Amino acid sequence: MSPKSIAIIGAGFAGISAGIYGQMNGYTTQVFELHNLPGGLCASWKRKGYTIDGCIHWLVGSSPANSIFTFWQEVGLLKDRQFVDHEIFMVVEDEQGRAFNMYVNPDRLEKHMLELAPQDAGAIRELTDGIRLCKKMGQPAFKGGLAGLLQKAGFFAGMLSVIPQMKKWTNLSLGDLGNHFQDPLLRKSIKDSLFPDMAALGLVMTLAFLDSKTAGYPLGGSMPLAQAIEKRYLDLGGTIHYSSPVEKILVEDNRAVGVRLKDGSEHRADVVISAADGHATIFKMLEGRYVNDTIRGYYDNMLIFPGLVFVGLGVNRSFADETQSVSGVKYALKTPIVIGGKSHEILSAHLYNFDPTLAPEGKSVLTIMFDSDYNYWKTLAADPAAYQAEKHAVSEAVLDGLEQRWPGIGSQVEMIDVATPLTFERYTGNWQGSFEGWMITPKALMMKMDNTLPGLQNFYMAGQWVQPGGGLPGGVMSGRRAITDICKKDKVKFHTTKI
Template identity: 40%
Template sequence: MKNKKALIIGGGIAGLCTGVYLRRAGFDTEILEMHTLAGGLATAWTRKGYTFENCVHWLVGSKPGADMNAQWKEVFDIDRLLFHNDDVYEVIEKDGDRMTVFQNVDRLEREWLDKAPGDAAAIREFSGLVRKLSRFRTNPGDSLIDRLKFLAGVIPFLPTLGRYSKLTMGKFALKFKHPLLREFFGVGLSDLSFLAIAFALAWMTNRNAGYPIGGSPIIIGLIEERYKSLGGKIRFGARVEKIVVENGRAAGVLLAGGERLSADIVVSAADGHATIFDMLEGKYVSDKINKIYATYKRFPSYVQVSLGVAADFKKEPPFLYTTPVKTIEIDPETRRDSLSIRIFNFDPTFAPAGKTALVAFFTTTNDEYWVALRQNDRNKYEAEKSRIAAEVITAVEARFPAAAGKVEVADVATPATVVRYTGNWRGSMEGWLMTPASGIKQLPSVLPGLKNFYMVGQWISPGGGLPSGLLTGRNVTRRICKDFGLPWKAN
């Protein structure tokens, strides 16, 4: 019997993982990716010998045998990655004061109690929660017995999860008097669910959130390799404009340029808003979906300033939150008195010996300004990027005098870059923010009134992240197998 044909829109991590699972399920698969390479947000770029990472700080599942590790093995050979597990997650400094966020919860607790004894109750509450969540298993497994065991294991955690799921980072920050701890929890994504940071630290203390040397391209390259080795096809420079619907079923897609491709099923691993409201013209929505798109909070967009510096930052932390010498104006609505810098001294593949790639990151919700500026005034757009780069270089040189005059490369990515290269709605960095309102519940992967169509990726999984790409692709493929009476094969 002839295989059924699946078209997958988007070759980010979700599209690639879905491709792997659908190939195993026996579909002929073709991923349609508008860019010239796979990865979407999970990407990095190279300038004059320096590599600048856009995404990965950590990969949940890095530890053999721990949560998510077995699932990653289904889509690529994770054992080929070399993981770096730093002792330090971040150093926060301000007004001569300094606090370290250790990855190990016991060290973190000791450091914070030492530096902020007046906050002992809140510190113990946080470290106690991290310890508790480090015992929480997130893998339900496939068989009924595995699922029942998982549910039995979850029950003792329900009161804790219920209590903290209503709390945001910003609200928890108010429990602290020490200004640095207030900044750690309260600055940045203050609407983010407090459980997000507690889980992140729990994975870190378990050594299950390592950084893969080589960054995003290494992970993406290995998944793409697995997908192709299974016979999956990927076509680059293929932008989908419309999803073709015939008699209530997705029947194919229309590419920019007019080419029409037919399929038995269509899976969108692209931006959720563009999929539902542009490619499908908003014809297949429910009140629930409209409400989500009207009310859920998104992760913001960002300006990323990447610097290649001919200096050795070996003694510096991997991630530094500091104060610039003067306020940095990112755009007319966004001014920053803090500077978050990733110092890639732990990844030797990112810079020539003795040199270092640095990445400064600023969130902004003023994406429309950046997109319009690039479109309407290219000279001013470039000038603004140069201005921001110069301000960041001044701040970096003031903080690290050894770097003065040694910046060899400066590269600025704006929300317009994010939109152009990934198509994410409003340049969002990670889709839906996980908030008390959204919770962790997945959004529908199918749309009302439309058969043979499915959605995967960060826009159906609040909180986003690389694991959501795999898990949504896995869950949706199981559902497709059920819909088409095919056996489900994870491996």
């Protein structure tokens, strides 16, 4: 039998991973990507000698302490990669100058929080016990042979005992968890540590991974990661067509048979995988012909990770005197600033004072993210001059906010770059500029979405729109899942190789 061909839409982590696993299993794959670069949302860009990183804060599975490590070996991400393991998740400072260091180690965190707010002892122990519990749950990459079997048996026996206690963390949101604290600094820090609607498991699990040194920051940032998986795919014989936006998925007799690009060219394939935006795939490329109430319900009702105003700055300053942390310093502003029509009382500055590769010597990159309403920017963009003026106003507001924490910094800023939800949409096609797909609320956390559409054969989806919570691990796992499913249907024994 001649090998089957697969057309893959999107060269983000999910699309390239699907290509990698497809090539490993004897399929002939081609990826069609709208942009001229690999990586999708896992992106960085250069401005005036600085590299602005638009994605990676932590990579789950950066060491064998987590099973995702194996997937990274398969897609070739780890070779020659160096990770930074931080001891602090973020620093939060309030109006009175009190500072809360969110240590990743539960013992250190507990001690520090008890010093700050002894009246919150109960809530503090609840949080730190949750991190300890998640540390027990973190599934390692198992060794091979007898040692691996024993390791597996021990792990699953241990897990059975903690599963009932985990329920609480999946059912509780971060907003709810924050309300368990009386101290305003701690309450706000917990609520806003990620997103108030997110399941609290998102925070405790992340801190557990960070403390287990398996969620490191890869030196060099996002683009080298994207380039590494692109190389792995090309080395396995795959093909990527850049600047090739797909407009339609070709369907005959309710079977996907290929793709039509914006330039009108058609590319036939036995199977199509869309690893592009879910909404565009279902409602545009397939014209909404293969949906049911469940799928419509997702797009009508579920919360998504918001669009962002994302500001990157190049600063002639080392920030060597500032704490190094995963997410930087979040501080209360004396005077609120307005970003995208919304007033902000807090500014969260992500200082890259731990990655010298992103800036010239002695200088640093700093990024700042604000949740921002997609429709606000969409409406504004009808008037290009007004849209540009608003972007300029964002730069001014951010500089004002930075001056409040670092007086005089304005004269050290050598570069400032503003992206809006429309920028994210333009470069990656993501619905409403969302930066990570479906929000992992307590409800979404337990969801397993189908990676096929009702009534359509030879078609699969991969990526953050079929894997609630998104993230780079979710991308790779969903690409792998699509190929596993195709292999199963074709009665091909799924296999992988590692580098």
